[in-house]
Amino acid sequence: MLRQAKQPSVLTGAGVSKESGIPAFRDALEGLWARFHPQELATPQAFMRDPKLVWDFYEYRRELMRPAKPNPGHKALAALEKRFPRLPIITQNIDMLHEEAGSTNVISLHGKIAANKCFYNCQGDPTPVDVTQIEWDKNSGPPPCPHCGRAMVRPAVVWFGEMLPPPALGEAKRVIGSTDLMLIIGTSGVVRPTSEMPLTAARNGAKLIEVNPFESEISRGVDLWLQGPSGEVLPRVVELVLSDEA
Numbered sequence: 748m749l750r751q752a753k754q755p756s757v758l759t760g761a762g763v764s765k766e767s768g769i770p771a772f773r774d775a776l777e778g779l780w781a782r783f784h785p786q787e788l789a790t791p792q793a794f795m796r797d798p799k800l801v802w803d804f805y806e807y808r809r810e811l812m813r814p815a816k817p818n819p820g821h822k823a824l825a826a827l828e829k830r831f832p833r834l835p836i837i838t839q840n841i842d843m844l845h846e847e848a849g850s851t852n853v854i855s856l857h858g859k860i861a862a863n864k865c866f867y868n869c870q871g872d873p874t875p876v877d878v879t880q881i882e883w884d885k886n887s888g889p890p891p892c893p894h895c896g897r898a899m900v901r902p903a904v905v906w907f908g909e910m911l912p913p914p915a916l917g918e919a920k921r922v923i924g925s926t927d928l929m930l931i932i933g934t935s936g937v938v939r940p941t942s943e944m945p946l947t948a949a950r951n952g953a954k955l956i957e958v959n960p961f962e963s964e965i966s967r968g969v970d971l972w973l974q975g976p977s978g979e980v981l982p983r984v985v986e987l988v989l990s991d992e993a
């Protein structure tokens with residue numbers, strides 16, 4: 748199916764980063780954070796209610812992600828560009844491991860955890876803030892925005908109830924409207940609007956291949972389910988596709 752594809756695309760979720768040691772979004776977290784579900788904290792309301800709690804939650808996840816390296820699954824997707832240059836990778840992940848693995852066309856639907864911005868976007872959406880240039884008491888939660896001094900600085904990720912960034916969403920829609928084969932990797936298919944993208948692609952005639960060790964919300968609608976961890980399945984798939992070039 749991949750060999751015949753003219754415009755393949757990829758959609759990834761937290762599962763593709765599991766073998767890099769990053770817990771998936773719905774995995775239980777350790778220690779202090781075990782009693783929280785990320786969903787409760789990944790909202791603007793939670794941040795307004797308790798900015799320090801939410802800020803510390805992201806600092807904790809940034810610490811978790813810092814040592815993480817691309818795994819064989821990320822690397823296989825980057826290698827696939829030998830056959831499909833600029834292979835679009837629509838990702839829900841905020842860890843930037845696809846870019847680190849060498850993928851050149853990553854569409855980040857939910858932002859990047861390493862980035863911060865003004866909560867009010869006081870200089871326009873988004874108003875990036877580089878916290879390494881700010882001196883503040885790190886135990887007091889987020890610093891005030893250095894531009895407006897009114898709002899607090901927040902992680903530049905998309906929270907529940909927030910719109911996806913129009914540039915990324917527009918790019919994803921263009922890919923979905925033209926792809927003839929979508930590889931869907933490591934997503935539970937729960938979070939909208941991303942979870943609707945495979946079906947939209949299929950309605951436009953695309954074939955769907957899912958890579959996931961467990962059944963997901965989209966498994967019933969795919970043409971082929973490769974059941975297994977992406978760090979093992981993807982290298983074998985990509986080797987097959989690239990070897991027939993020889």
Ligand code: BV8
Pocket residue numbers: 759760761762763765766771772773774785789839840841857904905906907908909910911932933934935936937938939940958959960961962963975976977978
């Ligand atoms: C929006 C960034 C429109 C932050 C994330 C009620 C109130 C408010 C909103 C809603 C509501 N009901 C529904 C909604 C919409 C909501 C939504 O979908 N909620 C869900 C929970 C029902 N969506 C939104 O709010 C979105 N915005 O709709 O705006 C709007 C706005 C205003 C007004 C009107 C309309 C915004 C959603 C974005 C949220 N931000 N992340 C952060 O990370 O802190 S989402 C978060 O979930 C992560 O990005 C994560 O990637 C994503 C999805 O999860 P998955 O990636 O699928 O990960 P998960 O853990 O679920 O699954 C892992 C999978 O991997 C599993 O299937 C597992 O089997 C598999 N796996 C495990 N090991 C491996 C593996 N696969 C491969 N290899 C392995 N080794």
